[in-house]
Amino acid sequence: MKDLAGYQSDHEIIADKMRVVPFFRNCDDDAIKRLSENAVKHQYNKGKLLFVHEDTASRYYLICSGWVKTFRETLDGTQAVMDILNAGHVVGETAIFNDDLYSFSAELVENAEVISFPLSDLQNEVETNPKLAMDMLKALAQRNIKQDREMEHLAIQNAPQRIGCFILRLVYNQEQEGPINVHLPYDKTLIAARLGMQPETFSRALGKLKKETGLEVKGATVSLDSIQQLSCYSCAMCSSEFPCHDLKKMQES
Amino acid sequence: MKDLAGYQSDHEIIADKMRVVPFFRNCDDDAIKRLSENAVKHQYNKGKLLFVHEDTASRYYLICSGWVKTFRETLDGTQAVMDILNAGHVVGETAIFNDDLYSFSAELVENAEVISFPLSDLQNEVETNPKLAMDMLKALAQRNIKQDREMEHLAIQNAPQRIGCFILRLVYNQEQEGPINVHLPYDKTLIAARLGMQPETFSRALGKLKKETGLEVKGATVSLDSIQQLSCYSCAMCSSEFPCHDLKKMQES
DNA sequence: CGAGGGTTTGAAGTGCATCAAATAGTGTGG
DNA sequence: CCACACTATTTGATGCACTTCAAACCCTCG
Numbered sequence: 375m376k377d378l379a380g381y382q383s384d385h386e387i388i389a390d391k392m393r394v395v396p397f398f399r400n401c402d403d404d405a406i407k408r409l410s411e412n413a414v415k416h417q418y419n420k421g422k423l424l425f426v427h428e429d430t431a432s433r434y435y436l437i438c439s440g441w442v443k444t445f446r447e448t449l450d451g452t453q454a455v456m457d458i459l460n461a462g463h464v465v466g467e468t469a470i471f472n473d474d475l476y477s478f479s480a481e482l483v484e485n486a487e488v489i490s491f492p493l494s495d496l497q498n499e500v501e502t503n504p505k506l507a508m509d510m511l512k513a514l515a516q517r518n519i520k521q522d523r524e525m526e527h528l529a530i531q532n533a534p535q536r537i538g539c540f541i542l543r544l545v546y547n548q549e550q551e552g553p554i555n556v557h558l559p560y561d562k563t564l565i566a567a568r569l570g571m572q573p574e575t576f577s578r579a580l581g582k583l584k585k586e587t588g589l590e591v592k593g594a595t596v597s598l599d600s601i602q603q604l605s606c607y608s609c610a611m612c613s614s615e616f617p618c619h620d621l622k623k624m625q626e627s
Numbered sequence: 628m629k630d631l632a633g634y635q636s637d638h639e640i641i642a643d644k645m646r647v648v649p650f651f652r653n654c655d656d657d658a659i660k661r662l663s664e665n666a667v668k669h670q671y672n673k674g675k676l677l678f679v680h681e682d683t684a685s686r687y688y689l690i691c692s693g694w695v696k697t698f699r700e701t702l703d704g705t706q707a708v709m710d711i712l713n714a715g716h717v718v719g720e721t722a723i724f725n726d727d728l729y730s731f732s733a734e735l736v737e738n739a740e741v742i743s744f745p746l747s748d749l750q751n752e753v754e755t756n757p758k759l760a761m762d763m764l765k766a767l768a769q770r771n772i773k774q775d776r777e778m779e780h781l782a783i784q785n786a787p788q789r790i791g792c793f794i795l796r797l798v799y800n801q802e803q804e805g806p807i808n809v810h811l812p813y814d815k816t817l818i819a820a821r822l823g824m825q826p827e828t829f830s831r832a833l834g835k836l837k838k839e840t841g842l843e844v845k846g847a848t849v850s851l852d853s854i855q856q857l858s859c860y861s862c863a864m865c866s867s868e869f870p871c872h873d874l875k876k877m878q879e880s
Numbered sequence: 881c882g883a884g885g886g887t888t889t890g891a892a893g894t895g896c897a898t899c900a901a902a903t904a905g906t907g908t909g910g
Numbered sequence: 911c912c913a914c915a916c917t918a919t920t921t922g923a924t925g926c927a928c929t930t931c932a933a934a935c936c937c938t939c940g
Contacts, residue, residue, distance in 0.1 A: 446779045450863070452783050452864070454783050468772075471765045477771075508754060510764055515724030515725060517771055518730075523699075525774065525778055528823075530701060574896090577919060614681070785927070824929090827887090827928090830889080832928095886935105887935080888934080888935070890931105896925105897924100897925085899924085900921100903919080904919070906916085907916085910913085
């Protein structure tokens with residue numbers, strides 16, 4: 375806990391991770407301090423449920439490493455995956471606007487480190503800190519747009535196109551010309567669920583995508599000669615033409 | 628414009644309509660006045676586009692009568708319907724959190740009266756009025772949840788179940804025991820689009836729903852002996868068991 | 881009464897799901 | 911380093927749900 379040169383205290387580490395979160399970006403040191411006062415660092419294993427849909431919410435979570443799946447589940451166990459989140463993303467914070475009930479479940483899909491914070495601290499801060507309120511508004515609005523896009527994709531793209539679109543979003547980070555290699559960030563089974571299809575369908579659809587666009591797949595590595603190769607195929611069935619100009623905003627939120 | 632007894636000025640009429648909007652509910656008279664200063668009432672015909680996806684946004688709209696469809700559209704004209712809104716709902720206001728770009732298109736599906744307001748006035752007010760900011764946060768969060776639910780339905784309910792769920796949400800307003808009559812609020816073709824299916828599929832799926840649940844349909848009128856009849860069938864494939872306890876919240880937002 | 885949209889019905893095709901089984905890949909302990 | 915167990919992924923065969931195209935029907939409104 376000491377704050378010696380060349381070595382960070384827990385609080386500093388937590389503060390640093392918080393500053394990556396879009397809606398904490400404009401918080402000053404005091405605000406960060408108030409928000410992180412009751413923070414707790416956790417190491418959890420794959421399969422750990424952070425919280426369950428419709429449970430009473432007391433804390434929200436900042437992901438430091440690993441991947442977290444958010445989903446909704448029917449009585450018979452069928453899951454609808456909402457999103458897959460990684461480091462720098464926050465889950466469960468919107469419960470403060472939903473009478474302290476989580477509106478979905480969140481589960482680790484691999485061992486991960488997360489930091490949890492009391493929702494009450496966030497609520498207090500949002501109510502008294504207009505800058506934070508504005509940034510949360512922006513973040514929520516962007517999430518809305520992202521969900522609209524997901525709905526659109528689910529509605530009008532077929533399986534191979536959805537996969538192509540998914541890969542394009544991975545590539546976007548390394549925005550380069552010419553040949554490209556990307557690594558699939560998690561299990562193909564999980565990507566399939568994320569895209570609303572069965573693993574078998576994913577496998578076959580990826581095969582079709584290879585045939586149609588000439589993309590190569592070896593294990594979890596995907597190679598393509600150029601972005602156009604894919605964007606012609608996938609972005610034809612999308613309302614935002616490539617390079618999806620709102621991708622950057624999406625990734626910030 | 629005069630303010631005589633038994634007769635309302637335009638400004639009063641507008642103010643009254645604004646107070647129905649969830650996120651204006653806590654605004655005091657001064658705030659309402661500032662927000663409505665540059666309001667304009669419009670009469671538009673069916674087919675009128677209020678705004679188009681990715682256009683630069685300058686105004687947002689409060690619906691006074693009629694129905695408005697929000698949607699996204701690919702180059703080849705395929706549409707994905709996001710929502711169908713009626714009186715008391717606001718569209719286009721989230722552009723202030725998206726660099727003044729609309730993130731979908733909005734079109735009247737029948738003749739309607741709407742009031743438009745400058746986004747800049749809303750932006751100013753939100754930035755300086757914490758109560759409004761909080762209410763907008765709540766509204767956005769609820770819309771998020773609603774979208775999650777839509778995604779879930781799209782992903783795991785089949786066509787007849789989605790229709791059953793849609794009807795249940797209509798019924799919910801008149802929460803009574805025993806036999807029930809509801810009127811479909813708009814075209815079956817439009818309901819189909821709203822539920823992500825073709826008109827033909829809608830027709831056939833409704834037929835199946837009749838056979839499975841004993842519900843009756845005559846034109847746009849749907850009759851059922853009891854709510855259970857439907858909820859058993861549809862809500863089995865939904866993460867929130869009936870009566871979807873968050874429906875009330877959903878309708879407020 | 882007739883035109884035009886909304887709605888239903890029929891027939892055929894497509895895409896995805898499902899079930900079953902083979903194969904590849906990964907981590908384990910010997 | 912290998913054999914084993916276990917999981918992830920692929921492949922095959924089949925069925926169902928939804929779409930598509932085409933045509934008929936129905937209803938409303940001029």
